[in-house]
Amino acid sequence: MTKKNSSMIQRRLIPTYIFLIIVSFISVFPLYWMISAATNTSVDVSRGRILPGAHFMENFHNLTSQQPLWRALGNSFLYAIVTTLVCLLICSIAGYGFEVYHDKWKDKLFSILLLAMMVPQVATMIPLFQMFSKARLLNCTLGFILPMISTPFMIMMFRQNARSFPIDIIEAARIDGLNEVQIFFRMFFPTMKSTYAAAAVITFMNAWNSYLWPKVIMTDNNSLTMPMLIANLITGYVTDYGMLMCGVLFCSIPTMVVFFVLQKQFAEGITGAVK
C-alpha cells in the first residue's frame, strides 16, 4: 500500500473515529465519575463536582467503620467463584451431552428446558424459599449457589458451541481408546476454552451481582455480600454519596478485572469457539 493511499484511508476514517470517541466518552464517563465521586465528600458529590478530590481515605474509613467490607468481599468472592466453577462443569457437561448424544427425546427435553428460561426468577422465589428453609440451607454457600449452578441459558450456550466441535475428533479419540469422560475432559474442554471463558465471565458477573435471592435467604450478618452491603448504604435518611461510591467502586473492581482478563476469550466465545 502506498503512502498516499494509506493517508486517504486514514482521512476517511476521521468521522468514524470522532463517532467512536464520543461513544467511548459516554460509556467511560460514568465509570470515571464513580471513581472521582469516591474521592469527594458527600456534599461535593451532591453539588455535582466532577474533578477528583482528596477524601478517598475518609470515605474508605467511614465505609469500613460502618460496614463489614472485607467480610462482604470475601463472601462475594467465595459465592461467585464456587458458583462459577460448579456451574461451568454442570452446564458444559449438559450442553455437551445434549449435542453429542442427541436423539429425538433429548431434543424434546431440551425444548422443555428452554421453556424454563421464560419463567422469571421472582415467580419461583416463594417455593424456592420454602424448599431451602425446610432443607435448612439458609445462610450458607450451598443455599446461595444451588439455584444458580444450572441455568438453561448456560446449557444452551454450551450446546450451541458444542455444535461447532468436530465430531471427527470424538470418533478419532474413541478409536484411540479414550472413554467418554476422557473425551470430554481431554478433547472437548481444551478446545472450547473460549466458550468456557465467556461462560465464566457471565456466570461470575451474575453471581457477583445477584441481590434478591441472597437477600431473602441470607438472614445473618456473617453472610452479607457486596450488593447487600451497597443496598445498606442507601437506606438511611442521609446518603453519604462519597462513601456510597467508594463501596460501589469496591463492588465493581472484581467484575471489571474478570472481564478484562478474559476479554479476548469472551469475544471469541460469544461469536463461536472453534474457527
Added chain:
Amino acid sequence: MKKKLLSVLLAGAMVLSLAACGNSGTSDDGGSSEGGDGGGSEGGNKLTVWAWDQTFNIKAMDMAAEQYKKDHSDFELEVIETSSDDCQTKLTTCANSGDYGTMPDIVLMQDNSYQKFLKSYPDAFTDLTDCGIKWDDFAALKQSYSMVDDKHYGIPYDNGVCAAFYRTDILDQAGYKLEDLTDITWSEFTDIAVDVHKKTGKYLLTSESTGGDVIMLMIQSCGANFVNDKGEAYITGNDVAEKCIDLYTDMIKKDAVKLVNNWDEYVSTVTNGEAAGVINGNWMNATITGIEDQKGNWQITTLPKVDGVDTATNYANNGGSSWYITSNCKNPDLAKDFLVSTFGSSTDFYDAILPATSGIACYLPAGESQVYNEPVEFYGGQPIYSTLVEYSSHIPEFTKTPYHYEAREAVNTAIINITNGTAKEDALKEAQETLEFKMSE
C-alpha cells in the same frame, strides 16, 4: 494435568461451600441459628433485630441494648442490617410461604407502609396493648400508625414531625424575617416565595415532581386524607383535597416551587444552595446539618396551613418508624420488657441517643428534658429538638391508608397534568380511578 487441576479446584470449591454451611450452623450457638437459621432466637437471653441505618436506628438500638445490659448482664442483642424495602420483601416471602421461622424477634418498620402489612399479615406481629406502656406518652397520631381495632402493635420510635427549615441569610436578602413565615397560610407563603425568588433567584420550596411529599403534608395537616373513613379513594368531591391541590398547582404556576425529578436532585437543591427552604420531616435535619458551610444560616418554624379549611393546622407528620415484635419471637416477655424499659419509658435513654444520633423521640416526656432544650448551634442557637417534639403534639389525626404511596403518586401525577393544561376535573377523575384501581389489585 488439566483434568487433575479441574478436579482439585472443584473438590476445593465443594469443601469450602460445605464448610461454610457448617460454620453458620455452629458459629452462633447463642441461639439465633439453632432452629430458625438467623431468625428469632430460641428463648434464652438473646434477641435479634432487623433495622436499617447504621448512624441512626441501629445506633439507637445498640445504645438501648447497652442500657438494658446494665440491669440484665446476660442480655444479648444482635442487629441485622436490613433496609426497609428488604424487610418488606422478606416479610412478604415469609408470609406467603407460611414460614415465619426466619423472622427476627424485633423489626423496625416505616409508619407509612406498616398498615399494609398489618392488614395483609395480621398473624406476623404481637399485640402490645397490655405490655405496660403508658400510650398517652406518645402523640395520638404516632400511636395510630401501628394500631388496628384499638390494639397497639408497635412502639413509636422515629418521629416524622414536619417543620419548615429556612435559610435566614437568604430571607434577610429578600427583606423577610423568620416571624414573617411563622404560622402563615399557604397563599401567604406563595406570595413570599414568589418575592424571594424574584429578589434572590432561590426557591423557598423544592419538591419531587412525581413523589413529592408536600401535597400529603398539606392534606394531613388538615386532619384529612385522600381516602374517606371507610378507606376508599376520596379525591373527587373532596373539598379539602381540592383546596390543597389548587394551592399547590398555583405555586407551581407562579414558579414558587422548584420541581425536581428524584430524591438525589432534591437533596442537591439543598446542598448547592438553590433552596432557601425545605418543608419536610424533621429527618431532613441530618442532611442540612451535614452542609458545614451553611452553619448558622438555618432556622426552623411551623408549616404554612391550608387556607379556608376549619380543621387546618400548621403541623404535620411525614414518615417515621416504629418497633414491632414479630410472632416468631420465642421470648416475647423479654422483648417487651426490653422495649418498654428503653424506647417505651426512659427519658434518660432518649437523652443519651439524641446527641449520638439526632433521633427525635416520639416519647413526649423526652421533650421536656434538659438535653432536648439545649440550643443547637447549627440553627443559630434555636432549641430545635424540644420545639419539634412540641410540634409533634399538635399534629391532627387522620384516616390512614395502606395505599399511602399509591395515593401520593396518583395525586402528584394529577397535579403535573393540571399544570400541563389538563382540566382539573379530568385530572382528578383520573387520579381517583387510578387509586381505586390500585386498591382493587
